[in-house]
Amino acid sequence: MLPSTAGFLAIVLATIALIALLALRPGLVQARGGRILAFLSLFILPVLATGLGTSAQMEHSKSTKFCLSCHVMEPYGKSLLVDDPSYVPARHFQNNRVPRDEACFTCHTNYTLFGDYKAKLRGLRHVYVNYIGTIPKQIKLYEPYNNRECLHCHGGARTFEENEVHQPIRSDLQKNATSCLECHDKIHDVHGLAGVKMWKEGKP
Amino acid sequence: MNAAPRLIRRLKLSGLLVVLGLIVQALTLFWPHPTAFLVFLLIGGTLVVAGVLLYLFSIASDPAVPAG
Numbered sequence: 001m002l003p004s005t006a007g008f009l010a011i012v013l014a015t016i017a018l019i020a021l022l023a024l025r026p027g028l029v030q031a032r033g034g035r036i037l038a039f040l041s042l043f044i045l046p047v048l049a050t051g052l053g054t055s056a057q058m059e060h061s062k063s064t065k066f067c068l069s070c071h072v073m074e075p076y077g078k079s080l081l082v083d084d085p086s087y088v089p090a091r092h093f094q095n096n097r098v099p100r101d102e103a104c105f106t107c108h109t110n111y112t113l114f115g116d117y118k119a120k121l122r123g124l125r126h127v128y129v130n131y132i133g134t135i136p137k138q139i140k141l142y143e144p145y146n147n148r149e150c151l152h153c154h155g156g157a158r159t160f161e162e163n164e165v166h167q168p169i170r171s172d173l174q175k176n177a178t179s180c181l182e183c184h185d186k187i188h189d190v191h192g193l194a195g196v197k198m199w200k201e202g203k204p
Numbered sequence: 205m206n207a208a209p210r211l212i213r214r215l216k217l218s219g220l221l222v223v224l225g226l227i228v229q230a231l232t233l234f235w236p237h238p239t240a241f242l243v244f245l246l247i248g249g250t251l252v253v254a255g256v257l258l259y260l261f262s263i264a265s266d267p268a269v270p271a272g
Contacts (some may be wrong), residue, residue, distance in 0.1 A: 012230050015223075019219040023219055023251055029211065035263075038259070038263075041219070042215065042218050043256055043259060044220055046255065047252075050229065050248075050249060053229045057233070057244055070237075117230045124242075127239060165262055
């Protein structure tokens, strides 16, 4: 359990206990101590709990389970299990090159609640489209994939820096003038998943 | 003469709103779905804010509470 979630739940339980005490012994509020207790349980703790809860919700939005909870994202989750190392996301997921419980967020940092205000507005729109609107047949990124998402791990790594293909285009990669995906182009490929062999963890 | 029971009634209602809001907020944390965040804010947050505002209104309008 995340620390923010545990803290939130502890405060919620404490608040409910204090409010129950005030409800069972209402005469307490006539005294100074009771008024302080009421201030604590009806103002300070609920505000604190809501702040911690918001923080916990934001942490949850980074989880793979969160991203794949919408039906439309299921094929993208499936593409992480393709038994073919040429699929870049699958290779990263299966070899722990990205944390499995935050796999989506690690490579798409401008999505979820952690992105800028545009990402947050897009997130709200996604919820709207998921329930009320029309889900597009082909899902596309809002902007070209940024090399930053690759370089925050690969930049500075020996295998990347010493690679003879990377060396002459190093500055172009840094500036996004050349996309990593120009060569590493087998990404989720969700339309080609039918009949593809899937990896089952623990089964060689 | 009715000020104290009225204050207590309002505090109980405030407490009820806060407890309901916190329960809704707590439940959403066990639901890993984008809608959970909306429920957390729009339902849980609204109930908590309503409870807190009612509490503040109660003590501000209570003649038995000395100002300052």
